[in-house]
Amino acid sequence: MAQTRAGLSFVVALATALYGATVPAGNSDPAPTRYPIAFTTSVTGTADLSTWSDAGGQTGTAAADAICQARATAAGLANPQNFVAWLSTSTDDAYCRARQATGKKAVCESDPNNPDAGPWQRTDGVLAAGVLDDMVSDHVYVPLIVDEFANDIAGFPAAWIATQPPGVLQGTTCDDWSDAAGGSARLVSVFNTTWTTTGSGDCALERHLICLESGRSAPPPELPPPADKRIAFITSSPGNGELGSWPQVDGGAAGMAAGDSICNTFAQDASLPHAGSYKAWLSDGTTDARDRFVNDGPIHRVDGFRVAYSMADLTKGTIETTIHQSQAGDYLRNRAVWTGTMADGTAADDHCAGWTTTEAQGRRGTSYSTTQNWTQGPISVCASTNGYLYCIADVPVDNFFDDGLETGNF
Template structure:
């Protein structure tokens, strides 16, 4: 066995140029739930509206023993104040720079209560960046809230300002009123906005510790990579420019390898598309087991079993071009357990409007990361998931401070 030294400067760093704060800042979704009338929650302690949301967050933080419990704010907007401004400890609307000469950005970075990063700072959480590193699904005690009730009130759109509904400024539990929600299992924009929800229903809150915190550290690049393609095309994969002369599943692999090579990603020839057809299941196309991580160093799954057990560690929403995708379609033809569906655009050779292909949602960490919708095969805006299939790659930046890798290859 010999080892080849390979530069990996193409890996996207999580370290961002945020000012250095004094402490680690945390965020969580509440373990408790309630209607859109926040004053009715026991932890509101007679407060109403946004003040009730903040009181609930602070009470939950204190009960969990989190530091700086009184510094938490609920990620909520109403007619007077946007969530973005509130987390910056300002009042008002983003369109008015939260009452400041320039839009403030003195909040974050944030970690979830399980010790995994959420985002590098307030500017990176909202559009157009939407660089949410992990979904927010852990509560104040560090427990995964699961999928039983995966919604939290926000009233806030992808940009951080008031969306389409806020349950009458968080004072209504009326069935006829609605409030915008985010989902605990989504990244990109879905963590803060995934549509409206009846105010009489129960949902969680999303709580952020305010003030600047220490910047996120760089992640060591230590295992196989996964990304979503910046390239898009119809269900006839052979028609994509990156496919060369290949067709079907082979075209998918060629596309992954082509865009990886163009991005300078090491061992580009080892990527395969997460695709099934009538005769082959996606999971069986991978000879080597996990783990897999995104190009920013965040783990996706620890093994093939983990990849196909309904819940990913984080979403595959970072592209070869460095963009964090949201509500986009990704051709898969694959159920979340890695087996093929019946809709695969005739083995990925058809762009007919009369046929469909199963597609996944890149911002999701639930089953629908692999099967979400079935666009017609002439839909020209679907991406592909690309996962590395090679013996484990070891990186040695930890001992040299450099960005070099050692990759095991056959002699």
């Protein structure tokens, strides 16, 4: 998922033109508006945060904030003293900490003396998430996969958070981030478009921190309409693996043809461009998903953020950002998605007998992941009614401004 940084100045100029976003640290060109910064630390440590080299003799969340501020200082970011770690303790919710407050969300969210927070951009200039209330509802645009220096985070990293939606404590906290000897705490994968809990890990493991610049500098930007981009979306409602049984199917279609019909019904109802050209991201026993698309070129979500530059990019094992936005523009929490498709775009063994029955199993993807799990996730019984579909327009697109260098996805 590594991106070329050579085009960063171009990205920043384009991001500024479209969003009024600032330039990353180190770029001398001024921008009209700067959004608060969010990054994942380049350094890692155990859940005893006092042992991190940047902790400055502090413990618990004081150590966490010291680490974030030290990292921001090392990267030359503005206002390093305003950075806090996105994590919760037994007494303080992450939501409150992001608003420069303490205590529980039920109290701090109604206190007018606590400033709002967000929206946030990554250190590479990419708009990352909406304002705090949106962010904790998974209104996240792209994964937080860059560090304080705007470098890609290597591997498949996770960060300590002990936080669940809507920004409140979940589970244990390794004795409020002071003990690595035993127990566990909740983590989040920074390859996901969620900044709240997705798993757990032993307190002795070495993990990252997510750092947010607290405060709010500007209203959320207006994202551009899809225009003539090639759009991908996740359906706003689910169904079982027998796709012909979905109410959105037109004309009695079955199998993958029913999936395409479902996609086009949703696209038409949302007045998306190129309705009628959409195909479901599905494979069956005879056809691979990657071969179902005649046209190639960049694929974007409804909000304009790029998912992949090409079919080869879509099927390389990771994607740029997740397909977790519906045809209507709503950002959905993690959803299971019928795919029958492996990470390389080829057919999986399980595909509900060509999407024609509930008496079998089907491979599904997970909509908040940018790893191979976006399409190659767990297998489920086809009778399950909570499976969604990915839909992608199969139309030629103009590659202007999509030269593969930018990381802004705009």
